[in-house]
Amino acid sequence: MNLSDSQTGGTAPRRVSAMEAALGHLRDAIERGEYAIGDKLPSEAELCRTLMVSRPVLREALRALQTMGLTVSRTGRGTFVVADAVGDPTFGDYAAGDLMEVRRHVEIPVAGYAALRRTPEDLDHLADLLRRMERETDATSWVALDSLFHLGVAQAAHNPVFRKVIEEIRDALARQSAFLNELGGRREQSDREHRAVLEALAEGSEDKAVEAMTHHLDRVGTTLTDIVRSARTPAGGGA
Template sequence: MEAVLTHLRGAIEQGEYEVGSKLPAEAALAKEFEVSRSVVREALRALQALGLTTSKTGKGTFVTATGPAQNPVFGPYSARDLVEVRRHVEIPVAGYAASRRSSDDLDLLDHLVRQMDAESDNTAWVALDTLFHITIAQASGNPVFAKFIEEIRDALGRQSTFLNQLGDRRENSNEEHRRIVAAIASGSREAAVEAMTAHLEHVEHTLTTIVRPARAPHQDEDDQARD
């Protein structure tokens, strides 16, 4: 999938496919890259999340921009929507979880991080990732928090897939998740808040890195000359 996505993104950004032009059909791309149509579909979804294309039912996929959008969309919510809301919900939720978690909550969280460490399938990993965040919300002892995270789980899953595909986030996420669980297990509200804050900051940084337009080599030289 990464190879298909990299090729198509490069072709669009280099102008091989102009704005308004139609990309080859899924079947044609699958044959060209010798992959399944489901792999091509994943790559096309990633292009759409980047803001480079749009899909029209029954017509195909069309190029809408030659550079990534600054605010990718994951289902009904944008990256900015999720970043803002997660800061105000998941950070305090982690603190509540540290104060109120049960032994069953800790056992489940520990089980989930171990599963994520061992999981090789990207789709399965993303499902575990969203379950991890839902479990922390449940551990807070407030069912409203758990209901809220459930409500946005699809968008969180799409964002997680996007970050793994384009930002190679899995290994770092696993480490950050372990730190969050350790902090919650310690019973320290401050440590749990700090661990979740760091995790979400890394997510935001990776998103920014993915969508930031590439700078031409001479641009950096011009900036240095002006400085």
């Protein structure tokens, strides 16, 4: 079974990545009871052979299953099914809803402070990160730059508490970013939103910076909601 050429239906079909196809196959198997709650999934080697995907692709799919609350990975033992329906995503130690709530209450005002306090060095640093993001072709490297960009905005606010908060959730931000990019195709849109944030900071406009960061987080939240809503529709089922 080669999953790399799967497509979605509709008037303008979008080519589904190998990871999405592998994820869909495994999720469908769990929801149909082929793998029941408490069961251990086959080994990575066996799944790679069955699905005809590489190990990195499979591991991304397994991470997505865990984020959706369907499985849990136990070090040295494997991946086990813990639910047969999609729950609220988790990113590292934090539930998606909790993470988004904190991001809105921290990153939006931080952008405003950064617009008022940023230095030329801060702007140069953020501009360099954004240029690298816009050129980056490796998904993992882009995610790392994404989290650095958000940390850089916090640094530009010149309040060490803000930086500490973003550092605390940085791993969760990276996990959320990877999840949204793989299942929501957000990279190009996110680059544009980051560009708007940087332009507002360069202009020194608190209002525009707050507006740009609000728009960015609104789009993140909308994409996350759409992915979860789609995931909660039984695989192969209707709306």
